[in-house]
Amino acid sequence: MNDSLNTSDVSKLSVKELQQELLDAKQEIENLKNTSDNYKSLKRNIYSEFEEDIHIYKEMFYTSPILKAVLIGPNFIVKSANPAILQFLGKDEGLIGKPYLKEVPELEEQGLGNLLREVYKTGIPYSAIEMPVYLNINNQLVLSYYDFVYQAHRNIDGDICGVVIMVTDVSSRVKLNEELKISNHRFQELIFSSPGLIAVLTGKDFIIEIANDAIIDIWGKGPDVIGKPIFKVLPEILEQGMDKKFEEVFNSGKPLVAQEFPIMHERDGKLVEGYFDFIYQPQKDINGKIIGVAVIANEVSKTAKLNQKIRESELKFRQLANLIPDKISNADENLNTFYYNQSWLDYSGLTLDYLLENGWTELVHPDDVETITRIAEDALRTKSDVEMELRFKDKNGDYKWHLSRATAVRDENGDFQSWVSATTQIHKIKEEEKRKEEFLKMVSHELKTPVTSIRGYTQLLLSMIKENEAIKSSNIPLESSLRRIDNQINRLIRLISEMLDLSRIEDNQLVLQKSKFNINDLVEHTVQDIKISNPNSDVKIEHKFKTSIFADKERIEQVLVNFITNAIKYSPNSKNIDIKIFQEVEGKVSVSIRDFGIGITKAHIKKIFTRFYRVDGKNEETYSGFGIGLFLVNEIIERHEGTIKVNSKKGNGSEFIFTLNTI
Amino acid sequence: MKEKIKILVVDDDTTIGEMLKAVLEFKGYDVIVSGKPNETEENIIANNIDLVLLDKLISGVDGTDVCSKIKNNENTAKVKVMMMTALHTAGPLCMEAGADAFMTKPFDMEILFKNVEDVLKQ
Numbered sequence: 025m026n027d028s029l030n031t032s033d034v035s036k037l038s039v040k041e042l043q044q045e046l047l048d049a050k051q052e053i054e055n056l057k058n059t060s061d062n063y064k065s066l067k068r069n070i071y072s073e074f075e076e077d078i079h080i081y082k083e084m085f086y087t088s089p090i091l092k093a094v095l096i097g098p099n100f101i102v103k104s105a106n107p108a109i110l111q112f113l114g115k116d117e118g119l120i121g122k123p124y125l126k127e128v129p130e131l132e133e134q135g136l137g138n139l140l141r142e143v144y145k146t147g148i149p150y151s152a153i154e155m156p157v158y159l160n161i162n163n164q165l166v167l168s169y170y171d172f173v174y175q176a177h178r179n180i181d182g183d184i185c186g187v188v189i190m191v192t193d194v195s196s197r198v199k200l201n202e203e204l205k206i207s208n209h210r211f212q213e214l215i216f217s218s219p220g221l222i223a224v225l226t227g228k229d230f231i232i233e234i235a236n237d238a239i240i241d242i243w244g245k246g247p248d249v250i251g252k253p254i255f256k257v258l259p260e261i262l263e264q265g266m267d268k269k270f271e272e273v274f275n276s277g278k279p280l281v282a283q284e285f286p287i288m289h290e291r292d293g294k295l296v297e298g299y300f301d302f303i304y305q306p307q308k309d310i311n312g313k314i315i316g317v318a319v320i321a322n323e324v325s326k327t328a329k330l331n332q333k334i335r336e337s338e339l340k341f342r343q344l345a346n347l348i349p350d351k352i353s354n355a356d357e358n359l360n361t362f363y364y365n366q367s368w369l370d371y372s373g374l375t376l377d378y379l380l381e382n383g384w385t386e387l388v389h390p391d392d393v394e395t396i397t398r399i400a401e402d403a404l405r406t407k408s409d410v411e412m413e414l415r416f417k418d419k420n421g422d423y424k425w426h427l428s429r430a431t432a433v434r435d436e437n438g439d440f441q442s443w444v445s446a447t448t449q450i451h452k453i454k455e456e457e458k459r460k461e462e463f464l465k466m467v468s469h470e471l472k473t474p475v476t477s478i479r480g481y482t483q484l485l486l487s488m489i490k491e492n493e494a495i496k497s498s499n500i501p502l503e504s505s506l507r508r509i510d511n512q513i514n515r516l517i518r519l520i521s522e523m524l525d526l527s528r529i530e531d532n533q534l535v536l537q538k539s540k541f542n543i544n545d546l547v548e549h550t551v552q553d554i555k556i557s558n559p560n561s562d563v564k565i566e567h568k569f570k571t572s573i574f575a576d577k578e579r580i581e582q583v584l585v586n587f588i589t590n591a592i593k594y595s596p597n598s599k600n601i602d603i604k605i606f607q608e609v610e611g612k613v614s615v616s617i618r619d620f621g622i623g624i625t626k627a628h629i630k631k632i633f634t635r636f637y638r639v640d641g642k643n644e645e646t647y648s649g650f651g652i653g654l655f656l657v658n659e660i661i662e663r664h665e666g667t668i669k670v671n672s673k674k675g676n677g678s679e680f681i682f683t684l685n686t687i
Numbered sequence: 688m689k690e691k692i693k694i695l696v697v698d699d700d701t702t703i704g705e706m707l708k709a710v711l712e713f714k715g716y717d718v719i720v721s722g723k724p725n726e727t728e729e730n731i732i733a734n735n736i737d738l739v740l741l742d743k744l745i746s747g748v749d750g751t752d753v754c755s756k757i758k759n760n761e762n763t764a765k766v767k768v769m770m771m772t773a774l775h776t777a778g779p780l781c782m783e784a785g786a787d788a789f790m791t792k793p794f795d796m797e798i799l800f801k802n803v804e805d806v807l808k809q
Contacts, residue, residue: 032695468772468773469744469773472773472792472793473700473702473703473773474702475702475793476706476792476793476794477702477705477706479794479795479796480703480706480707480709480710480794480796480799481706481709481710483710483795483796483797484706484709484710484713484796487713487796488713513793517793537778645757
């Protein structure tokens with residue numbers, strides 16, 4: 025096709041050709057138009073994409089939580105600043121177009137201006153992490169921490185035209201880290217300053233990750249143990265099989281608790297035994313996987329050894345208690361028995377459990393239950409020591425007599441703790457005693473018969489002599505001999521009577537045959553009788569008070585005879601005996617028997633009224649007697665509801681005073 | 688002259704019986720001694736006894752039983768009975784059995800004479 029169409033040519037062209045020409049032209053125009061449309065569309069697309077990008081960047085810039093600003097020129101004029109940085113600086117959009125360092129002067133003071141200028145000059149970016157920066161917020165300098173980047177801003181030609189700043193406030197992170205550090209420090213302090221023994225072992229080899237001073241000291245090592253496997257550091261505990269325990273905790277994830285566990289450990293180069301309370305606690309990571317074992321321990325060697333001693337001592341006492349043939353028991357304040365020794369089990373044939381459950385009361389003889397109950401109630405009330413005789417059933421069902429003593433155990437403050445009872449079988453003794461009493465009764469009875477007979481004949485002879493002047497006047501001392509025999513018989517009778525009385529008292533059979541009589545007459549009469557057998561004694565009677573009493577005359581005579589003959593017996597160098605009948609208290613009469621003999625020491629005074637008691641001492645032992653006279657006297661006076669008083673001093677004689685009720 | 692008072696001593700221990708016989712005869716009484724307590728009632732009647740001195744413990748026999756029998760037999764009930772015992776406490780038992788008096792062995796002769804006189808006066 026031709027590009028141009030001359031008019032001269034047009035004439036030469038046929039219509040057909042012209043039409044074709046026109047069609048071509050039209051097509052050409054159409055093509056051009058299409059091209060133009062395509063271009064327009066392309067232009068629109070390009071423009072649209074650019075707009076989109078700008079929008080995105082703007083969005084990113086303005087909505088970013090990162091603080092961003094673009095500073096232009098050597099004066100760092102703020103060209104753009106996102107809301108985050110404006111808010112952070114406490115400024116508004118008015119900052120735009122103003123010099124940055126002038127608007128935020130505290131930055132210049134903290135050397136940040138120089139950093140900006142350096143970046144602007146060299147183009148080398150500057151970045152900092154967790155830099156502390158003070159900002160003036162509401163006229164107060166507030167410290168915050170920042171990660172930031174200063175980056176050179178270049179124009180299209182690549183020349184530096186400003187600085188882009190991008191800042192992240194990391195204050196909260198820094199503070200968290202700080203807190204973590206403090207917490208960690210505290211944790212370390214806690215571990216390291218603890219007197220308790222603490223170590224953390226990690227991994228299957230139990231590497232010592234943490235070990236406080238206390239545990240290192242117990243191990244007898246230094247701080248270089250950290251990082252080493254524990255069994256390399258302490259081979260001695262491996263030998264004691266502690267690895268099994270660690271592995272058990274490590275594998276099972278269950279803590280292991282031990283108390284007063286003995287472990288041999290090194291101390292000053294020597295293996296010593298120590299006792300420890302400890303917990304082996306599995307250590308887990310955040311996923312719950314076991315990564316090690318924490319050891320938290322306390323050395324309790326002192327208490328453990330003490331406890332050991334206490335246990336040993338208790339065992340010793342228990343064994344001791346079991347060896348004793350006596351029955352030992354221990355009861356609480358309500359008399360519930362919580363301990364029985366072996367002897368109780370052997371005797372009763374019952375088991376310990378049965379006795380603990382049912383107590384010992386069912387073993388008591390039915391006749392003794394009432395007495396026991398009364399005594400037990402008294403004991404519960406007064407918490408004072410108790411002694412009682414009772415019968416317990418043995419394993420064969422036989423009742424045997426026992427003496428049971430219960431003592432109230434008190435602590436240092438005197439507070440009641442428990443009852444300790446010792447029960448001794450006295451069955452044989454009881455039986456022996458009974459036999460002895462029977463024997464005494466028989467002996468005295470048997471002796472009385474011949475004595476009665478001898479006495480009768482002696483007195484018969486004396487009566488005959490009285491009436492026979494021939495014998496009386498002869499030189500044969502018949503009368504005096506018979507009188508001496510009679511006196512000795514009387515003495516023998518008294519001894520036999522005392523023996524019988526003794527068994528009566530023990531049998532509780534000493535019955536008083538009371539009648540009314542004059543005490544003054546009785547004293548006179550008794551003294552006269554005694555004077556016959558003791559002609560050398562000088563017994564004086566002083567009747568300061570005269571009265572009758574209602575008493576057993578024979579027994580009171582017995583009392584007088586005892587006191588007076590004792591006074592004579594124990595006064596070898598003095599023949600004076602003073603007897604005085606007087607009244608001190610209305611309704612009562614007292615008889616005093618005073619001698620000037622050997623006297624009695626204070627310690628003996630209390631005891632002379634006990635059965636078979638005889639004052640010892642070289643001198644005293646030379647005096648004859650059974651040691652039952654004063655015992656009987658005391659019993660007789662007590663049964664008359666009277667009292668006895670003794671005034672005596674060794675070497676200065678004695679005074680016995682008994683007091684009875686008058687009628 | 689008034690007939691002598693007749694005393695029967697019942698005691699199986701002859702030393703006491705013989706002694707009492709000697710002593711009481713010296714004092715002027717007629718005394719028969721018997722060691723057989725079961726024949727006491729017959730003895731009393733046969734010998735016209737005024738007073739029986741009866742021991743409480745005779746081998747195999749309790750004197751109180753003998754005393755009761757005497758006192759329950761109308762032929763012997765009026766005869767005085769004085770019991771003798773070595774036991775201080777046996778007195779009430781003797782009196783219960785109907786005895787007129789009792790003495791505790793070993794007794795003084797003066798007391799024996801006094802008691803014998805007293806009981807015969809009753």
